[in-house]
Amino acid sequence: MEIGNKAQKLFLVFTGLFVANAILAELIGVKIFALEDTLGIAPLNWNLFGQTGSLNFTAGTLLWPIVFIMTDIINEYFGRRGVRFISWLAVFLIVYAFAFAFAAIALAPASWWVTVGAANGVPDMQAAFAQIFGQGMWTIAGSITAFLIGQLIDVAIFHAIRKRTGEKHIWLRATGSTLVSQFLDSFVVLYIAFVIGPQKWSIGLWLAVGCVNYAYKVFAAIALTPLIYAARRGLDAWLGKDLSEELKTKAAEA
Template identity: 55%
Template structure:
């Protein structure tokens, strides 16, 4: 039986997408501690604009936003071919493994370091490796909790909006349900993570939280539009891999009932 499962192309595709989804989410969390200037990436000076009375704002973004748009694209692809239950399954898996990773990070931080290791980076400009390690891997608990909560809630919203739009569009206008669901879920994701991590955790003012939320969402909005062609590219590759007839069966199973998609992975093959 196990050999038949591993030979089944829809099943192998789901495993590959689930693995990429989880790895991408974990990497995004790990690199999220670095803030970069989007304007400087394009060789221009920071914008320094004002929103909600907050001046001096510019597109300073966490490096995590480089990968999160791919998560929502993957969500829409999995939703299209495997259904909501499959999306929930990989989302819960991602959250559990991210939480596990941070527990291991904090365990590693708490372990007493070897004396020689602390100063081993001095020649590279890092006089205290212990502090450097702690700063890189020791993200605040409010930030971790906010990020995970925002991720789970936004995934649920994305799945719900995606299927509501698909009920009206059918198989047509995949760009509308994919981009539409992403735009709504990204707005919720941006607000929740900032609210938990910085309004509750740091005591930021509502004006500052909303201003930064709008800046972050503007970037995510633009990326959602720009990455829309990837949905069509992925659709073509999937149909070529599993076969057009199988792809149609997978889509029908995904839309049949809220839980049918994940349970019919093998049956569709």
């Protein structure tokens, strides 16, 4: 009974962390930050596809590498079914969160609350609230579509590599699957949200911003790879050898 409880507790913890990270990435993704200014260095003035400028990223990129690293760990112990279940649950809860965000925006604000932030440079709290939480439907649709495509591609490549390498080369199936899925994720979300969306980005701008965001995600995925090994050692120790091997074997066979 204790063995089953440990596996269930582990899956519950992963589900909670995964969904929390996915929703947070969507909510904070409305902010665009300048990497050079954040690091206190001079602008790099990149030049790609006829576009120049500083390195600007959505704040959501801080969390998405963690989401995809978690996907690989879930893949390792719970296989395709586990990843698909958590991915669809995350999508449902993202839609759920935004539905209530739009409902909150529609509520009539208290007259005193609208100007309560004026002293801090926010003259209209209702407008600020609507701007932050009322992301355009194109952005939401693009993000969710890219997320699902990325997850499905990630799990497929992960298990294709695992089938050929067995338990060896954890870094290859983890990093390889993330690099491919993140490539699609980076460009799909921008294309839906900003190219066919109301802003009508040029193809050059789409490619340039997509490449910059993908380069960041590649760096983050490689840098975080050691965490997979550390997490696996910790989970193997907590689960015990027998349960750990049982979970990984079932995940590989599913």
